[in-house]
Amino acid sequence: MPDIVLRSNDGADHKISASTARLSRTVASLLQDLEASKGEDAELLIVPIPNVCNCTLKKVLDFCEQQRAFDDLVRASPAAQQPEVTRKTQAWRETYMKVSTDELYHLVMAAHYLDVPGLLGLCTDAMADHIRGKSPSQVRACFGLKPNLSPEEEDDIRRSNLWALS
Amino acid sequence: MDLPEGLLTTILKQLPLQSKIHAQAVCRMFRDVLCNPAQGSSVWDSIHLEDPVFEAASPTALAGWLMQRARGIQLLQYTPGPRFMGRAEEVTTPDMRRKQDIIRDVVLKVAAQLSPEAAIEMDLTFASAETLFGSQEPELPRPHKDGMFTTYWASLAGNLTRLKLSFGHPVGGATISPLSQLTRLQSLSLQLNCWYADVELSLPQLKELEMVAVQHAWITLRSSSRSSGKAG
Numbered sequence: 001m002p003d004i005v006l007r008s009n010d011g012a013d014h015k016i017s018a019s020t021a022r023l024s025r026t027v028a029s030l031l032q033d034l035e036a037s038k039g040e041d042a043e044l045l046i047v048p049i050p051n052v053c054n055c056t057l058k059k060v061l062d063f064c065e066q067q068r069a070f071d072d073l074v075r076a077s078p079a080a081q082q083p084e085v086t087r088k089t090q091a092w093r094e095t096y097m098k099v100s101t102d103e104l105y106h107l108v109m110a111a112h113y114l115d116v117p118g119l120l121g122l123c124t125d126a127m128a129d130h131i132r133g134k135s136p137s138q139v140r141a142c143f144g145l146k147p148n149l150s151p152e153e154e155d156d157i158r159r160s161n162l163w164a165l166s
Numbered sequence: 167m168d169l170p171e172g173l174l175t176t177i178l179k180q181l182p183l184q185s186k187i188h189a190q191a192v193c194r195m196f197r198d199v200l201c202n203p204a205q206g207s208s209v210w211d212s213i214h215l216e217d218p219v220f221e222a223a224s225p226t227a228l229a230g231w232l233m234q235r236a237r238g239i240q241l242l243q244y245t246p247g248p249r250f251m252g253r254a255e256e257v258t259t260p261d262m263r264r265k266q267d268i269i270r271d272v273v274l275k276v277a278a279q280l281s282p283e284a285a286i287e288m289d290l291t292f293a294s295a296e297t298l299f300g301s302q303e304p305e306l307p308r309p310h311k312d313g314m315f316t317t318y319w320a321s322l323a324g325n326l327t328r329l330k331l332s333f334g335h336p337v338g339g340a341t342i343s344p345l346s347q348l349t350r351l352q353s354l355s356l357q358l359n360c361w362y363a364d365v366e367l368s369l370p371q372l373k374e375l376e377m378v379a380v381q382h383a384w385i386t387l388r389s390s391s392r393s394s395g396k397a398g
Contacts, residue, residue: 105167108169108173109169109173112170112173120176124173124176124177124180125180127177128177128178128180128181131177131178131181131185131189132181132182132185133185134185134188135188136188136189136191136192139188139189139192139196140192140193143167144167145167145192145193145195146193147193148193148194149191149193149194149197153194153197154191157190157191157197157201158191161187161190161231162227163224163227163228163230163231164183164184164187164188164231
């Protein structure tokens with residue numbers, strides 16, 4: 001299948017290979033439908049991604065392309081080199097995930113919508129890291145959340161978990 | 167920030183126990199997922215008991231809370247602190263020892279109430295292999311002679327799926343053959359920090375691992391005395 005174009009919700013086009021695009025299960029499903037209706041020899045396909053802006057889509061596609069490159073490397077590398085490939089993958093992912101909380105939020109929503117399992121796992125891990133070990137007020141400050149529980153609801157939580165909150 | 171419930175469940179599920187408890191008070195979106203999980207939601211099915219929980223909790227209150235939830239727990243991870251359950255006279259004050267005993271009992275009681283399908287993962291550090299498996303030395307009083315495994319953990323044999331054991335030193339009189347009772351074990355890690363033990367003495371014990379039905383086993387020998395024999 002030829003390359004395809006993913007179009008962000010603000011109109012930016014990103015040309016990628018179909019095999020890379022298929023790392024998104026949502027896109028893979030769309031491509032399957034398009035292939036069924038147009039045949040594999042169809043001209044360049046343009047797939048609109050209505051829930052994702054250009055900046056976030058570019059970041060998602062960076063992940064997909066790198067993931068494919070690592071997958072290819074793993075297949076091509078002898079067993080003795082696998083630990084090194086794994087180390088490189090982890091190092092790249094650590095750098096990739098150095099994003100602001102706001103960017104992380106958009107990225108996790110895009111990974112969820114596009115259904116990219118590897119990226120979704122990275123993002124949910126990072127979100128959990130932002131919550132782990134923090135007090136409720138610290139979590140609210142981190143994610144820009146407003147306290148909206150009633151005093152009765154807060155009392156109820158406190159009473160049910162006295163052993164942990166005291 | 168507004169997250170779909172399924173996504174928020176995935177995120178909150180990864181948190182250790184105390185962070186989950188705190189997260190309930192963040193806002194209504196978090197509370198709804200944690201306090202009123204949707205039918206089939208798995209946010210509380212994995213509970214990780216680790217040091218901060220034991221520091222914060224009264225063991226009795228923690229036990230009561232856990233017992234209420236025991237039926238829904240599918241994965242209980244238990245990671246006590248360094249040298250936990252070591253020999254009292256070697257590593258802990260009487261008060262620490264008392265608290266550790268209570269917490270151990272809490273874990274064992276909760277584990278006994280889990281459904282047969284639930285998995286238990288344990289990461290434990292001991293002063294010596296004797297503490298866990300007992301000793302063949304006739305002069306030792308019980309429970310040191312029997313070992314904790316024989317006394318308590320055999321009842322968890324069908325639930326333990328991952329076991330990581332670190333020992334301050336392996337003891338010649340101890341045997342690891344009780345591990346062969348762990349019928350669901352998928353991952354076993356043994357770490358022997360042999361500061362003065364003769365590594366050659368412990369190798370026959372490690373060979374008994376062949377009796378254990380494990381899919382993966384990592385054995386790490388970290389010894390400063392491999393070449394010099396007994397250095398103590």
